[in-house]
């Protein structure tokens with residue numbers, strides 16, 4: 001009996017706790033977004049005319065690109081939703097990696113890049129930041 005009950009209990013705990021941790025991360029991410037991104041990209045990521053690109057283009061939102069853009073900024077010509085932009089975005093060196101993780105989870109909650117969206121973890125972000133060019 002215990003052989004069945006214990007795994008069931010563990011699954012139950014994961015099912016109850018996991019969505020909460022995800023939601024908490026998304027909430028922190030929203031406040032990071034409002035403080036560090038919204039003044040340029042707009043409250044809903046709509047961008048600003050031809051000066052600042054909107055968010056949500058699948059290429060822009062690709063995880064590796066997102067992590068490195070947030071940390072180190074971006075310069076040079078880019079194509080977003082078929083429109084070219086070319087203005088420097090400053091890096092965010094003051095953001096902790098867990099804040100970047102939360103920010104990305106928030107962005108993926110508004111702009112899901114795949115139907116099977118999975119929360120991004122801090123260790124994934126730690127690893128990717130080290131590989132930024």
Ligand code: HEC
Nearest residue numbers: 036037040052060069070074075076078085086087088089
């Ligand atoms: C000072 C204004 C400014 C702020 C603040 C800012 N950005 Fe940007 N962002 C830009 C500009 C300008 C570009 C276009 C860069 C280029 O032309 O190379 C850009 C580009 C991007 C892109 C597209 C990159 C690509 O490869 O397509 C993403 C994604 C992005 N920003 C996310 C963010 C996030 C998330 C934040 C908050 C941490 C943020 N930005 C903060 C101005 C800003």
